Amino acid sequence: MADSACPTDSRRCNYFFLYDGSKVQEEGDPTRAGICFFYPEETPLEQQELLCGQLAGVCQCVSELSRSPVRLLRLRGSKFAVRMKDHFLWAFSCPPDIPDVSVCKLLDQLISLFCFYNGPIRQSYQLHSRADLALRWARYLTHLQGGSSELHHIFSCLRTIDSTHIDPLLLLKAALILQACQRCPLVLAGCILYRGRVVSTQMPPDLTVKVMVHETESYSQQDHRPVANGISSACGTPSSSTGTTPVFLTPAELQALCCPPVNRTCRSHCTPQPPPRPRKSRLLSRTLSDTPPSELDAAKLDPAPTPFLCLSDESCLSPCPSSSQATTPEFSPLHQSENPCTTDAESHDHDLSNEIASCELEEEVVRGKMANGCSKKVELRMDQSKVEARGDLILQNGNGCHTNGYHQEPASDHHSDQSSGDEPPDTSHLKPLSNGAEMPDKEEKKKKEKANIKKDNQERDENRQANMKNSGRKIEVKDREGVGDGEMRENGMGRGESGEGESSEEEQVLLPRALYQHRVRALVLALLVEPHFHSDQAAVEEVSHSSLASLNGLEAHLRTSTPGGPGPHGPYTFAHYDCIQNTLTTNLSGRSVAPQDRSFVRATALLHSHFSQTQTLQEAIVRSAGAAVYSTRSPAQETYFLQHATSVRNSGIPNHLDSAFSLPNKARHRLLKHGVNLL
C-alpha cells in the first residue's frame, strides 16, 4: 500500500509490440516495415522481425481457421496476450505464472491508454511519426508496470493512498473539491491524486488509471519545469500549475460519466442485484456538487443558490453519504440486511443531508414515503464530533473512501431501494420549482433518451448540461417516484442491454474531450472536461479559483500526515481486492521475499484465475506442503488469507481438525481490523 512497497519489479513484461500487418502485404515487404513499436527497444532488429513475423503470421492463420481473433498465445517459457484489430496486432508477453486473465487485462489497459491520449490508433499513426508514438508507448508501458508489487500485477488494480493512515476528513474534503469542480457544466468528472496514488475519484477505475498516467508523467517532469505538453496551456508557479491535454473517450466511458453507471456494474457482475434505477442514483452526487456553491459559481449556474454551504469543515457533512456508500462494497440487499451497521450508517447519512437541507416541510414528505420510516429527528442535530466518528466508522467498514464520486452510485442505488426517495425532495427543496415551465419538456426529452439510448452523444451532453442548469432532471425524478417499481425495473433492464450492444458497436468511435490538470506540488487535481473548456476562460478560472485554496490545504495536510508503513502486521498475510473500485488492500509489502509470501502470491494468482473462470465458485482453501491459503469472494470483492505457519506438519489426509480448515474463521476475525468484513 505504502510508497515503500514499490520494488522496481519491471520483469512483468518480457516483450511488447505493435505490428501493423497492412504494411507488410507484398512478398517483398520487409517485416520491419510493420513493426510500429517493440519493447524492449534494444532488442536486435533481427529478433524483433522474427518474433513479430512469426507471431503475426501464426495468429493470422489461427484466427482464420477459427474465424475469431487470437486472444492468448502461450510458449513454453512465457505467454503472450494478443489483441488483433483491423490490421494491427498487439502482443504483450510476461512470465507464465501471471494468470491469463491478468495478462489480457493488462494489454487491454495498455491499448486503451494509448487511445485515450492519442485517439484512434490508425489515425494517430497517420498524424504522428513512429518515433514519437514509440516514446508514448514506452511511457504507458512503464507506467503500467512501474512500481507495484506482484499482487498489483495480478489484479491490475488502482494504486490508492493508504486510507488507514489518513485523516478521513481529508478524503471527504477531496471528494468535496471534486464535487465543487463538477458544478462547472464543462467538467465531466475528476479525481485527486497524491504522489501517483488516488485520493479520491469520481471516475470508473479504468478511466482513473488512464488519467493517472498523465499525472505520473507530469509529476516526474515536475523537478525540471512546470508542466507543458501538447497543446496545453501552462501557467503557474513551480509549486502550482495547471494544464490541459486532449484526450479521447469511448462512447461507453462518456456515457458512464454522463449517465448513472448503475448498469455498468450490473453488466460486469451478472449476479442478482436490485434492479438498476437509472438516473436516480446519480442524483446524490449531483445534488451535492450542486449544493456547495462558492459564491461566484452559484450565481452563474444555479438558479437557486444555496449559499449556506462552503468548503469549510462543516461541509464535510454532506459528502458523508457518498463516502459511506462507497465504502460499502456489497450493495446487494442480501448483504445489506446482514450488515445492519452499514445500513444504519446510511440512514443516518440521509438524515444528515436532510438536515443540511433544513427544509422541514419537504422532509415531512420524505419521511412519509420512507418504508422504514423510523424516527430521524433525534439524529438530525448532528454535531461535528459525531460526524468525525462516522468518518472513522466508515473507513473501517470498507477499505477507503477514495472513489466516492463513482462508487457511491451503485450503493446509493441500493439505498434508494431501502428508503425510497428521500433524495428527490432533498434536492428539489434546494431548487424550488423555479423552472417548472421547462419541466415537461425535459421530461419528454429524458424519456426519449431512455427509449433510444444510441442517440447522439452530443445531444446527451446538452441534455445533461441543460439539466444541470435548470435541475429539471431532479424534478423529473421526483415525479417518477409515483411510477411503479416494475416499470423502473424494465427501464433499467432495457437500458443495460442497449448499453451493452452499443459498446461493441461504437468501439471504433472515440470522442475528443480534454484532461485538465491542476497541480499543487505532489497533489494533482485532474478533471475530464468538455473540449472547449480550455478556451472558456471563465470556466477555467472558476474551476481553478474554486479549488485552489482547498487543494493547497489538502496538499499541506497530506504532506504532513505520516506516510505509514503497510498496515498492521500480524501472523498472517492477506489481500483484499475490491472488483468494483478496482482497489487492493493488503498487508504484504511489495519487497518481501519470504517464502511464505511467495507462496501466498502464487496461491493468490491461481485462485484469482480460478475465480475468474468459475462464476459459481464462492470460496476455496488450497494447501501445499508449505502453506494453506483461504480465499472467498462475493460479486464485489475477493479476499485471500494465509495464516503464518505454526509449522504443524500434516499428512494431507482429510482431517477436520486440520489447521487449514480453521482459516475461514481466522480470516473473519483477523481481517475485521483491516476493514474487511467477511461475516
Next chain:
Amino acid sequence: MKCLLVASESAEVLFYWTDPEFHIRVQEQYGPTSDDGEGPQHAFEDRINTLFAPIIISCSTMVDRLRESYTTFCTESNDIYVLHQFEECLYIAVNGDGEENEDDLRRKIFVIKKLTEVMFGMVTLSSTLLRKELRPQDTEQRRALWRRLQGLLETYSRLREQDQSFLVEAVERLIHPTLCEQCIEFLERRLVQQLNSSAERAGEEVQHAFILVHTKLLAFYSSRNASTLSSSDLLTLMLMVQHLHPSNPEIDDSSPEDIQDTTADPEVFYTPEPSPPEHPAVELGRTDMEAPMFQFVDPDIQMAEDSLQTLQMNPPDPATPTRVFLETTLKEGFFPMMPHSMYSLPLWPGITLVLITKIPSSQVAMSIYHFLETVAKLEKRLKDGQEGAVPQRGHTPIQDLRSKMDKFIRVLGNNEIQTSLLQKAWAEFKAKAFSRGGPGLSRQLVPYCRNLHTQLCGVFRQCFVSGSCSTQRLSPSLQDRALTMVQDKLLDWKDFLLVKSKRNITMVSYLEEFPGLVHFIYVDRAAGQMIAPSLNMTERASSELGKGPLAQYIKSKVWSLVGTARRYLQKGYTTVTQRDGDYYLCYFLWFENETGYKLEVVDIPSPPDSAPIGMLAWDYYRKLLRYYSKSHSSEVVKCYELFTMHLGVIPSDYVLQHCSQLARKLWEPSRIPLL
C-alpha cells in the same frame, strides 16, 4: 469441433482426425474439396495440410531460432489449440466447441503418443521410421491405419467423457470379492496352465489373463515369471479392447451415443452396408449432417470398395492377435516396449477375456533395446565432448558393444531377417570408431550413431511390427477352447455381471452414514485402482442422482472437480476444498506406508513439460511415488486420492469429518488382492 493432427517438421500430415463438425466447418469455410482423382479423402487431407502448414512451419522456425515453441493458442471465441512436439513430430489438438479444455487436449496428444508406442514399439524411437510408419506409402494401408488410430482416439474420447475410471485414469474393479477370487483361481489353475502347457501355443506363453466387463475389471491373473503389467499399459489395453468390442450397452438402455459408438466400430468398415450407391464425393455434402461418423468417412468407402480385394485377401481373422508393446521389468532389466500379442476374446457382448502372451522372439527385442540404449548413451557422451581413442582391449562398454553387435547381426542373418542396412551402418560405424587411423571416439561419430540407431529401429520394425506377426499365434482352436472354458465358468454369472458393471457401487449404501454426500471417487495410486459410485447417464437407467439434467449437472461438476484438482496438484497443492454453487467439493492427496501409517506431505514437483497428470499416457503418479520414496527408502509408500462432493448446506466441519471417515472406510476394500 475437434481436430487432432500429427505433422512432421516439413509440414507433412502424418495423421489427422477431425470430428464431423470440424469437417463441415472447413468445407463451409473453404468450399467443398475438389476431387483430384485420388478421392475426396485425399483432397481433404490436402486441405488440412494447407490450413495448418503455416502454424507447423512457424513452430519449427521458433524452435530453430529461438529455442521456444508454441504450446497454446486461445481465440476470443474460446477455440483452443494445443501444440506439443515429440522429437520431430508436432502434435496439434484443436477444440472449438468448449467441450474440452487445454488439459484435455494436451492429454489427448499424450494418449495418441502412448497409443503409437503401444502399436509400434521401439519404432517410435526413430522419428524417421515413425513418420513412415504413421504414413505408409500405400494408400490402402495408410487409410486402414488411420482408421484404426482414429477409432482408438474416438473410443478414448468417449471413455474419458463417460467413464469415471478413464476420467481419473485408474482401473475400476467389479466389487464382488467372492466371484473375483474364484475367477482369479480359475484363470490361474485352469486356463493359463492349460494354455501354457498346450502344444498349439506356437511358442507363445500366456503372461497375463484378465476378464473385463465393459470397462471394469473382474479378474486379473499374471503368471509367476511375468513382469507386472503397468497401470498405464493396462488402461491402454482396456482402451484397445473397448475399441475392438465397443461396449454396446444392453439393448434395453441404448442411448444415442451408443448408436454412434456402434457406427464408430471399425467393423462397419468391412460391411458392405454403408457403401454409397453413387459417387461418394457427391453424396458427402448432401447427406444430412446429423448422421453419425460414417457419413464423413465415407469418402473412404470408395476406397473400401477399391480395396475390397485387398481386404478379402487378408480378411480380419478374429483369431489374429493384436501386436502390442508393453513395458516389462525382468531380471535382465527394464524394457519399455517389449512385443506381446493381445488376444481379446469376446465371451458375450460386454464381457471379454483378454490374454497377453509373450512371443518367442522377444529375446531379439531385448537385444535391440540393449543396443539402442548403448548407442544412445554413447551418442550423448560424444555430444558432451567426452572423446578419446578406443581402447583396444578390455571389457569397456564399447568393446562389449562391438562383440555383441557382431554376434547379433550373425544371428539375425541366420533367422532370415534383412540386415543389410544394419550391417552397412555397423560397418561404417566400426570403420570410424575402431580403425587405427580413424577419428576414434569423437564428435564425428555422432551421425554414425544416429544411423545405427535408426537401423536398429528398422530391424525392430521388421521383426515385430510389419506383417510377420499374423503368422505367429495361438492356434484358433486353442483360443476357442479357452473361450469356451471361461464361458462355461461364467455362464450363470453373465447377467449378474452385466448389471453389476452398471451398478458396481451405489451411492445409496453410503447415504445413511454420510448424509449430504453426493458423490465421491477414491483412488489408490500405487495400485492404479479406483472406487466410485456409478454415475449412469443413460436415458432409461436412473440412478440415485435422478436422471436428466440434474444427473448430467452433477456429472459435469465431478468432471470439473477432477480437472481443478489436477490443476492445483500440478502446482503442488495436495488439498483443495471449494464451495461452488450449491455444492462443497473437496480433493485430498496423501501418502501412507503399507501399514496405513500416514506420512507427511512434502513439496511436490511439477511434471515437466506440462505433461498431463494421470496414469494412462504419462504415469505422473508413478514418478510422484518414486520421488516420495527417495525420502522414505525403508518403507513401501502408497499414495491415495479422494474426491468428494457434498451438498453446500452441510457445514464444512461435517464435510471434512465425512471425508476422513470415508477415507478410512474405503481403505479396506482396496486391500483385496489384485492377483
